[in-house]
Amino acid sequence: MPKIKINNLEIFADPGSTILEAAKEHNINIPTLCYYPDLHINSDCRICSVEIVGQKGLVTACSTPVKDGMDIKVNSPRALNARRTITEMILANHDAHCTTCIRNLNCELQTLADNLGIDATRYENILEPKAIDTSSYSLVRNPNRCIKCGRCIDVCQSVQSVSVLEIIGRGRESVVSPAYGKLIADVFCTYCGQCSSVCPVGAITEKDDTDEVWKALDAHSKHVIVQVAPAIRVSLGEDLGLPLGSIVTGKLISALKMLGFSKVFDTNFTADLTVIEEGHELINRISNKGVLPLITSCCPAWINFAEHEYPELIDNLSTCKSPQQMFGALAKTYYAKRENIDPKDIYVVSIMPCTAKKTEARRPEMSVNNEDPDVDTVLTTRELAKMIKQMGIDFNNLRESNFDKPDEVTSGAGAIFGASGGVMEAALRTVKEVLENKPLKILDFEQVRGTEHIRHADVEINGATYKVAIVNTLGSAREIAEQVKTGNSPYSFIEIMACPGGCVGGGGQPYGTTHAKARERMHSLYQVDRLSKIRKAHDNPAVSNLYTSFLGNPSSSIAHELLHTHYTNKR
Amino acid sequence: MILAEVLKRFPKKKEYLIEILLEYQKQKETHHFEEHELKEIANYLNIPESRVCSVVGFYTFFSTEPRGKYIFQICRDLPCQLNDNFDLLSSIQMILGIKVGETTQDGLFTLEYTSCLGHCDKSPAIRVNDKIHGSLSLNKLKAIVAECKEKENA
Numbered sequence: 001m002p003k004i005k006i007n008n009l010e011i012f013a014d015p016g017s018t019i020l021e022a023a024k025e026h027n028i029n030i031p032t033l034c035y036y037p038d039l040h041i042n043s044d045c046r047i048c049s050v051e052i053v054g055q056k057g058l059v060t061a062c063s064t065p066v067k068d069g070m071d072i073k074v075n076s077p078r079a080l081n082a083r084r085t086i087t088e089m090i091l092a093n094h095d096a097h098c099t100t101c102i103r104n105l106n107c108e109l110q111t112l113a114d115n116l117g118i119d120a121t122r123y124e125n126i127l128e129p130k131a132i133d134t135s136s137y138s139l140v141r142n143p144n145r146c147i148k149c150g151r152c153i154d155v156c157q158s159v160q161s162v163s164v165l166e167i168i169g170r171g172r173e174s175v176v177s178p179a180y181g182k183l184i185a186d187v188f189c190t191y192c193g194q195c196s197s198v199c200p201v202g203a204i205t206e207k208d209d210t211d212e213v214w215k216a217l218d219a220h221s222k223h224v225i226v227q228v229a230p231a232i233r234v235s236l237g238e239d240l241g242l243p244l245g246s247i248v249t250g251k252l253i254s255a256l257k258m259l260g261f262s263k264v265f266d267t268n269f270t271a272d273l274t275v276i277e278e279g280h281e282l283i284n285r286i287s288n289k290g291v292l293p294l295i296t297s298c299c300p301a302w303i304n305f306a307e308h309e310y311p312e313l314i315d316n317l318s319t320c321k322s323p324q325q326m327f328g329a330l331a332k333t334y335y336a337k338r339e340n341i342d343p344k345d346i347y348v349v350s351i352m353p354c355t356a357k358k359t360e361a362r363r364p365e366m367s368v369n370n371e372d373p374d375v376d377t378v379l380t381t382r383e384l385a386k387m388i389k390q391m392g393i394d395f396n397n398l399r400e401s402n403f404d405k406p407d408e409v410t411s412g413a414g415a416i417f418g419a420s421g422g423v424m425e426a427a428l429r430t431v432k433e434v435l436e437n438k439p440l441k442i443l444d445f446e447q448v449r450g451t452e453h454i455r456h457a458d459v460e461i462n463g464a465t466y467k468v469a470i471v472n473t474l475g476s477a478r479e480i481a482e483q484v485k486t487g488n489s490p491y492s493f494i495e496i497m498a499c500p501g502g503c504v505g506g507g508g509q510p511y512g513t514t515h516a517k518a519r520e521r522m523h524s525l526y527q528v529d530r531l532s533k534i535r536k537a538h539d540n541p542a543v544s545n546l547y548t549s550f551l552g553n554p555s556s557s558i559a560h561e562l563l564h565t566h567y568t569n570k571r
Numbered sequence: 572m573i574l575a576e577v578l579k580r581f582p583k584k585k586e587y588l589i590e591i592l593l594e595y596q597k598q599k600e601t602h603h604f605e606e607h608e609l610k611e612i613a614n615y616l617n618i619p620e621s622r623v624c625s626v627v628g629f630y631t632f633f634s635t636e637p638r639g640k641y642i643f644q645i646c647r648d649l650p651c652q653l654n655d656n657f658d659l660l661s662s663i664q665m666i667l668g669i670k671v672g673e674t675t676q677d678g679l680f681t682l683e684y685t686s687c688l689g690h691c692d693k694s695p696a697i698r699v700n701d702k703i704h705g706s707l708s709l710n711k712l713k714a715i716v717a718e719c720k721e722k723e724n725a
Contacts, residue, residue: 157619163619163620163621163622164621165621166619166621166622166624166625167625167628167629168621168624168625168628169628169629170628170629170630170631170686171686174628178621179609179620179621179623179624179625180606180624180635187621
C-alpha cells in the first residue's frame with residue numbers, strides 16, 4: 001500500500017487510486033469542478049491542481065495516481081493561486097448574474113468561488129452574449145453560463161450514446177453545442193435531460209414551466225388536477241432539506257394541496273393500469289406468436305431514441321402509452337364524465353422525474369380530442385421543489401395527507417415503476433399469476449432488481465422458461481437494440497429506461513444525482529412496495545372498478561383508443 | 572471529385588477521419604465541407620456527426636465556408652506577432668484587397684487566421700495551402716502572391 005502525505009497527514013492509500021480518491025477516503029477536501037463521480041475524468045478545468053513537494057509543475061488530483069512517498073500539499077500558496085486564477089478566469093467569461101439564475105445557491109461554480117473566498121476578480125468580464133436555445137419543450141441551453149467542463153458531452157456520448165452535444169470551435173471561441181451550432185429541437189436529442197442533471201451551473205436546464213402552472217392554478221375557471229410519478233416521493237425531500245432516500249408521499253400530497261391543486265392523484269394508479277394492458281399484450285404476443293421481444297414503452301427518451309435510431313424495432317415496442325399519458329387520457333374522458341366537468345376546463349399537471357415527459361406530453365397522438373394535450377403541463381422534481389419554496393411552505397413540518405378518492409388505491413407494483421427493473425417485476429407478478437391461474441408464492445423477483453446497466457433473468461411460467469432483460473441508459477439500450485435488430489435476441493420481454501437506475505436517476509431529479517444516490521432512492525421505492533397492502537396491479541380494486549365501469553376488458557377497443565398509441569419512423 | 576470515391580480509399584476506421592477530411596478538402600474545388608458531406612463521412616466511419624463537426628471546427632485548416640484556390644493563413648500566435656516588424660496582417664490585406672475571412676472576387680485567394688504553425692523559429696510565418704513560408708518580409712510576401720498569380724497566367 002503506498003504511504004503518502006496529504007497536507008502533512010500520513011495515510012496509506014489504495015494502490016491505483018488517484019490523489020483525489022485517496023484524499024476523499026480520508027475526509028480531505030480537494031475542490032473540483034469538471035469532475036463528476038460517474039463520468040470520465042477529463043481534467044479539463046484544472047481546479048483540483050495540487051502541489052507535490054519536489055515536483056516542478058502542479059498536478060491534477062483527479063487524474064494523478066498516488067505513488068509511494070508522495071508529499072501532497074492541497075493548499076500550498078502555488079496551488080491556491082492557480083485555483084483562484086482559474087476560477088477568476090472562468091468567471092470572466094461567464095454570465096454571473098447569480099441571483100437571477102435558476103442555479104442560485106445550488107451552483108457548483110458559485111460554491112467554488114465562495115469557498116475560495118473570491119470577493120473581487122482581477123479580470124474584466126469578456127463574455128460575448130450568445131443566443132439562448134429555447135427551441136425544445138424539454139431543455140434550455142444557455143451558452144452564456146456554460147463553463148465548458150464537458151460533463152454534458154460525456155454523459156450524452158458515453159452514457160447515452162446519443163452524441164448530440166460536442167465542443168464546437170476552438171479556444172476562446174469554442175462552445176458546447178449540437179453540430180453546426182444547431183438548435184436542440186433540430187437535432188436528434190432524446191430529451192433524457194441527463195445533461196441538465198450533471199451540469200454544474202445553469203447552462204443546461206429543464207424548460208421552466210412553473211409560471212404556466214401558477215397561471216392555471218390562479219384561473220378560477222380551471223379545475224386543476226395533478227398526478228405524481230412514483231419516483232418523486234423518494235427524491236423530492238432532498239431538494240427540501242431532507243435526507244437522501246426520504247419517503248415523503250404524505251407531505252408531498254399536502255404540499256400540492258397547499259399550492260392549490262383541486263385533486264392530487266397518484267401516477268401509480270395508471271402504472272397499475274399499464275401493467276394490466278402491457279401484461280395482456282405480452283400474453284397475447286406469446287400465445288399468438290406475435291412480435292417478440294416485447295419492449296416497454298413507458299420511457300419517453302427511449303421512445304425518442306427508438307424512433308430515430310431503431311425504427312426497425314417499432315413493432316417490438318409495446319403499444320401502451322406511458323402511465324403519465326394514460327392518466328391524461330383518462331382525466332379528460334372518464335374523470336371528466338364522472339365528475340361532470342367539461343374536459344376543456346380540466347387542466348392536468350404531471351410531476352415527473354423527467355425532462356423528456358415534457359416533450360412526450362406534446363406529441364400529437366397524446367390528445368383525445370385531437371386538439372388539446374391530455375397532459376397540459378409537466379413539471380420536474382426540481383420545478384416542484386421550486387414552487388414549494390416560492391410558496392414558503394415549511395415542507396418538513398407538513399402533516400401527511402392521502403391521495404384523492406376514489407382512485408387513491410394503488411399497488412406496490414405501480415410504485416416500483418420508478419426503479420430500473422420495476423416495470424419488469426410488476427408485469428411478471430401479473431403475467432405469471434394470470435397465466436398460472438394460482439396465487440404467486442413469492443412476489444419479490446430479486447433477479448430483476450439492481451443497478452447494472454444490463455441485467456437478464458430466466459423466468460419460469462407454467463413450466464416454460466422465458467428470458468427477460470432489464471436495461472438502463474441509452475448506451476446499453478443500443479447494445480440490446482442491435483441484438484434485436486439483427487434477430488439475435490434471446491429475450492421475450494425487455495424493459496428499457498433511458499436514465500441510470502431508471503426514473504430514480506431521471507434527468508429531472510434533484511441536482512447532484514449519482515448512481516449511488518439513485519440506488520438509495522431505489523431502495524426506498526422497494527420499501528414503499530413492501531409496505532403496500534396491495535402488491536399486484538391486478539389486485540387493485542380501483543383498477544378493476546375502472547374496467548367494469550368504463551373500459552370493459554384489457555385491450556378492449558376503448559382501452560385501445562385511450563391507453564394505446566403508435567410510433568413513427570423518424571430516421 | 573465525389574466524396575464516395577475518396578471514402579472508398581480509406582478503411583472504415585475512425586482514426587482515418589482527419590486523413591479523409593484533408594484528402595477530400597484538397598480535392599474539392601471550393602476547399603470546404605458542406606453539412607451533407609460531413610454526415611456522409613460520419614456515416615462511413617460510424618461516428619457521431621457532432622464528432623466530425625467538432626474536429627472540423629477545431630483545426631484551422633478545415634473550413635465550412637467556400638474558399639479560393641490559394642488559402643493564405645496568418646498565424647495568430649505570440650512569436651509571430653512579436654517578430655512581425657512590417658505589419659503582416661495589414662500588408663497582406665492590402666496586397667490581396669480582402670479582409671480576413673474573405674475570398675477575392677476571382678475566387679483565387681482566401682485570407683484566414685490560423686493557430687500556431689509550428690514554425691516559431693522562422694516567425695512571422697504563414698501557410699499557403701500546403702506550404703509554409705517563414706521569416707517573412709514585405710517583399711517576400713509580395714513575391715509569394717506574385718508567384719501564385721504567375722502560375723495562374725502560365
